[in-house]
Amino acid sequence: MKSFIPREVESLWTLFTAPTVWAMHFIGCYAAVAVYCAKAATLDISFDTVRLALGGFTIIALAVIVLSAYLAWRQWGFGSGDPPHDEPTRKDRALFQGFATLLLSGLSFVAVVYAAIPLIFIAECQR
Amino acid sequence: MVELGNFSPEERAAQEERLRKVWKTPGGWRYWTSVNNSEIGLWYGVTAFVFMLFAGALGLLMRAQLATPNNNLISAELYNQAFTLHGTVMMFLFAVPIFEAVAIFLLPSMLGARELPFPRLSAFGFWSFLLGGIFVCGSIFFNAAPNAGWFMYPPLATDKEYAGIGADIWLLGLSFIEVASIAAAVEIIVGIMKCRAPGMRINMMPMFAWYLLIVAGMILFAFPPLIAGDILFEMERMFDWPFFDVSRGGDPLLWQHLFWIFGHPEVYIIFLPAIALMAMIVPTFSQRPIVGYSWIVLAAVGTGFLSFGLWVHHMFTTGLPQISLAFFSAASEAVAIPTGVQIFVFVATMLAGRVIFSVPMLFGAGGLAIFTIGGLTGVMVALAPFDWQAHDTYFIVAHLHYVLIGGMFFPIVAGIYYYFPFVTGKKLSDAWGKVAFWLMFVGFNIAFFPMHFSGLRGMPRRVFTYPEEFGWDLFNLVSTIGAFIFAAGVLTFVIDIFRPKPEPETRNLNPWNAGTLEWTNDPSEDWGMRSVPIITSRYPLWEQENLQADIEAGRYYLPDAKSGKRETLVTSVLDAEPIQCLRVGGVSYVPMISAMALGGVFIALTFHWWIPTIICAVITFIAIIWWLWTGTAQIPEAEEVDVGLGQKLPAYVSGPASVGWWAMFITMVGDGTAFASLIFGYFFYWTVHDDFTAGSAGPGAFWPMVALVLFVIAWLLTIAARALNEKGPAGCRIALVAGIIVTIAACLAGLAGPYLQGMDPTSNVYPATVWVIAIWTVVHGAVGVVMLAYCLARSFAGCMTAEHDQDIRNVTLYWHFMAFTAVVTFAVLGLFPMVST
Amino acid sequence: MTDERLTDRCRPTRNRRFSAPLCPIALLLATCLVSSCSGNHSTLDPAGPEAAKVAQLFYVMLVGGAVIWIGLVSALIYSARKKHQHSEQTAGRVILWCGAIIPTVILCALLSYGMWLMPAIRPWVPDDQQVRRVEVTGEQFWWRVRYLDEAGSVVFETANEVRIPVGQPTHFSLKAADVIHSFWVPSLGGKMDMIPGRTNPLTLTADREGTYRGVCAEFCGESHALMAFTVRAVAPAEHEAWLAERRTSDPQDAEGLAVFLNNGCGACHAISGTAASGRIGPDLTAFGERGTLAAGTLPHTAEDIARFVAHPGRIKPGVKMPHFGMLPEHDIKKIAAFLKELR
DSSP, X not given: OTTTSOSXXXXXXXXXXXXXXXXXXXXXXXXXXHHHHHHGGGOOOOHHHHHHHHHHHXXXXXXXXXXHHHHHHHHTTTTTSOTTOOXXXXXXXXXXXXXXXXXXXXXXXXXXXXXXXXXXXXXXXXX | OXXXXXXXHHHHHHHXXXXXXXXXXXXGGGGGGOOOHHHHXXXXXXXXXXXXXXXXXXXXXXXXXTTSTTOOSSOHHHHHHHHHHHHHIIXXXXXXXXXXXXXXXXXXXHHTOSSOSOHHHHHHHHHHHHHHHHHHHHGGGGTOSOOSTTTTOTTTTTOTTTSOHHHHHHHHHHHHHHHHHHHHXXXXXXXXXXXXXXXXXXXXXXXXXXXXXXXHHHHHHHHHHHHHHHHHHHHHHHHOOOTTOGGGTXXXXXXXXXXXXXXXXXXXXXXXXXXXXXXXXXXXXXXXXXXXXXXXXXXXXXXXXXXXXXXXXXXXXXXXXXXXXXXXXXXXXXXXXXXXXXXXXXXXXXXXXXXXXXXXXXXXXXXXXXXXXXXXXXXXXXXXXXXXXXXXXXXXXXXXXHHHIIIIIHXXXXXXXXXXXXHHSOOOOHHHHHHHHHHHHHHHHHHXXXXXXXXXXXXXXXXXXXXXXXXXXXXXXXXXXHHHXXXXXXXXXXXXXXXXXXXXXXOOSOTTOOOSGGGGXXXXXXXXXXXXXXXXXXXXXXXXXXXXXXXXXTXXXXXXXXXXXXXXXXXXXXXXXXXXXXXXXOSOSHHHHHHHHXXXXXXXXXXXXXXXXXXXXXXXXXXXXXHHHHHSSOOOSSSEEEEETTEEEESOOOGGGSHHHHHHHHHHHHHHHHHHHHHHHHHHHHXXXXXXXXXXXXXXXXXXXXXXXXXXXXXXXXXXXXXXXXXXXXXXHHHHHHHHHHHHHHHHHHHHHHHHXXXXXXXXXXXXXXXXXXXXXXXXXXXXXXXHHHHHHHHHTTSSOSSOOHHHHHHHHHHHHHHHHHHHHHXXXXXXXXXXX | OOHHHHXXXXXXXXXXXXXXXXXXXXXXXXXXXXXXXXXXXXXXXXOXXXXXXXXXXXXXXXXXXXXXXXXXXXXXXXXXXXXXXXXXXXXXXXXXXXXXXXHHHHHHHHHHHHHHHXXXXXXXXXXXXXXXXXXXXXXXXXXXXXEEXXXXXXXXXXXXXXXXXXXXXXXEEEEESSSOEEEEOTTTOOOEEEOTTOOEEEEXXXXXXXXXXXXXXXXXXXTGGGOEEEEEEEOHHHHHHHHHHHTXXXXXXXXXXXXXXHTTGGGTOBOTXXXXXXXXXXXXXXXXXXXXXXXXXXXXXXXXXXXXXXXXXXXXXXXXXXXXXXXXXXXXXXXXXXXXXXX
């Protein structure tokens, strides 16, 4: 796996990985049920199948977020230094990025879990 | 460590003389041609504030009408215009512009830049805003204001008998202002990413800049869906294309989706900058750096993302499947987490500091106390079952005012108290401030707290009157009294701003003893930073010794203006290493003329004056081309400029290193979002109908595929032109000409599908959707033609050469987006009808 | 909680910087909550299972919210007025626990409660199990009410007043004729929009007999404020009798009917069993039974009926009905008397 992911990603965009995963998961869930509930009559799929599929999708999304969190944790030196990371050095800048990305991964994880809660309780397309 | 410059007093005086001349704000009536950020920011802010007072007066008018049951102080029609305009003006003409104003005013100084990268664009944005705002507000004096609510739901707002010209004023006036907001977003993003002082790495950025970066990014994704919605809406009103007309396959819910995809992020677009001001104020008065810098970044970025997953919570009662509503409930609860983090960052900073409780803190803390109530009721209404009861009642009116006044208005006032010395060199009065605060705080709560109860007791929103037998009368009377107390507080504050103030005895640039860079600026000079410092701390004024003196002695970068041009530094995104000396635009009529002409287009369209529309459009076009030709990608007199401290930097860079490339990239992201919204519309109609083509043949597959292939060829030709340009002009010119011809052919082929199939856009929503998407792409193709022709002309004029290739590089970037748009458009239009059946 | 106890609680903190404005707010809150248990138009005075469960949800959130708010404001006041500084580590822990972890847990619990509640209060009812069906169409600015049989065909039509049997769910099919409206009976449950081109379902049940008021909750034009209706919950047997009785109608006042018909009222209004068969305006069959006039805007008196017939636009701006002020006063009075007594 190491060969795929460079040791240090020098980019601002890594910060947005986990929230982007949340966004994908959210749009995926919303679009899936919107299309399913609109076209249920023409589809030969039960709502439980949709719920299960979205459950699987949720687990994949959580796995990607955990991976992003791991990379961020690594960039943060596995928690070797405490914030505030305000030294004028490239290293502190990278530590800051790692820590902020880790926090965002945490928030994204929670948000994805929240989005999965409705799948537990709501079993029909009722309005 | 670099050696700082050392200048004799004579040298310094000469430098200052040259700087003063270059950055001078013109006098007399030419003052209004100024583009300097401190002027534009101030005009922007004052204008937005005046609009706020106007909308506030409308609010008082409404409260007066509702003071007693069955009151007939004002008519139902006037009331409906007043509440529509109150919401519209507060959201579009106050809340968003005031933050743009603050950003334009403060950002350069905070970041240690002389100027934002596109000062003329800021000026253009301001003039657009002013014109559009006056147009929208003025309508009420002609009894022609929009009257269908600030959300403009069709079919009420598409009903020409009910919503007359007012609806067009809303749609066109605000589209125009949305353009200005997107311009400001481009300016802010590029400014924050590329124009920071050397050494200001991303872990050093002031909190304000972090928030503003996120907010500007949100604007880029939030406003375009509304613009797409406006296009559909105006096509229905003007040309009878039935996007929202159910009798011809349309659906009013599409508007609600597009409006709220904009509308909810909008709330956070308003709220985050105000919290950003708090993040500047709290550390200053806690006398220590903020605790939890990274947490603030989490909060800002997290809120920015999550706010796009909330829009359906405005549509909980529209009868969507419960499971859809539930996802939005979940995201609406999740967004409370970063908001909570934000608030506790302030609490933590105060805990770890020694707090001085001054007027800005009073407003800040009072605002937080109010905002938290709004946040908690927000958590309540985020749950669909509770919202089914609370939706569209006075409970929501209370909730949203607690959020916006506590989360936005109080912090803005705190910010004005805090930054008043930065703007004028004088402080506002503490005594007046305290009176204003208590009047506002107490008045606000008296006005809005009872609304929770009138709402729960069944009082719906947007009613011009109410019967007396449900116990709503007492609540409403109390609310009205409170509203006037609140207004008295605002008035006190306004008087404090305008009352004459004595000159301070000693010159003190940093009266609050703040730590951030902006407080090194002298408000009496136009140049911003005397010299651009090297930053090694988050709070340079606290932690970098002698900084103020060194800056003023011109010991850092750009202490001089020998070239006679306005210059600022461009640095790298992550570590802020200097990479370019950027020349920014100076005083000019062009932004004002283009804004006025573009405004003319929108206003003439409102009244269906076709010939003035065309004339104004032509003037706009010429003005913009003139602006670009004379103001952008100028070949410098020397390749490298001495920026001081023994360093020389290029004056001309192209591609991703240049600010222009980034501006194009960011603009096209916004443009792509609008396009995505139209495509969303296409598939939305597919989901609501069993047969979404309504039996129509559609554009067929042949012509769309021809258009698709031709657009791809034109894209490849553009790339070839850029590559050939590096070898010499001849090959590039041939490729450009070929590109122009192929693009024209592609545009014609794009229209041929729906045209040859005889698709009548007024007959059903399907042909209308096909047409609107095809036209969108073809218009972009036409812009692509203009760009290619522009490059050709620049090449012949010698303004674009192998070394100086900004133009063609930016145009190539445009074409990447263009090609994507064309491929999606024609693949969807040509192939999806076949797949779906 | 009585007002007196609250006053006591507020007294010791009265001179503190932040608490001064809180006393009146707390008092107001108590007064409002206590006094809100009255009237037939309040979400806090539930008369049906949906409204009751939502009211309960509200009280849970209200208590939780109040605790959180008091906690936060206390923290703000404390951190502003404390004598010594806390360490940065302590402050960091405040962010982690109070800002992130505790809210995450609370919100997760609340969200689960809400998600459980949704299908619990609005369960899935297949079409073939919907027995009592009423179709309500929102029009500017009144409600067309149609009672449907099990096959979905219209049994009879009325306006601005719905009768439902107590204890049994009534299934509403909500439609809109012109613009978007929203159907809301606060005492019985949440609202549901009426959107042109769509039919939205809503099931409501009343637990006890009574008259409940409903309103249009979505802004629908000039007289949106004047678009209310009444729900009468009656004993099931009484309801059945009423349904049977409403299938026929027999106006007694032949002279009044003649004036009504001669002046063209029948072009827009229908009265079952007569020549009046207009479908544009509200059906007036058995109009005399209704409790209010002009969609809950006026009391049901002959004078008010006369006033409305003469100048409907003065009472309801933007109303579609033309004014009949040009008729002789005598005729207007006749029409009013006829309608008042119409059974």
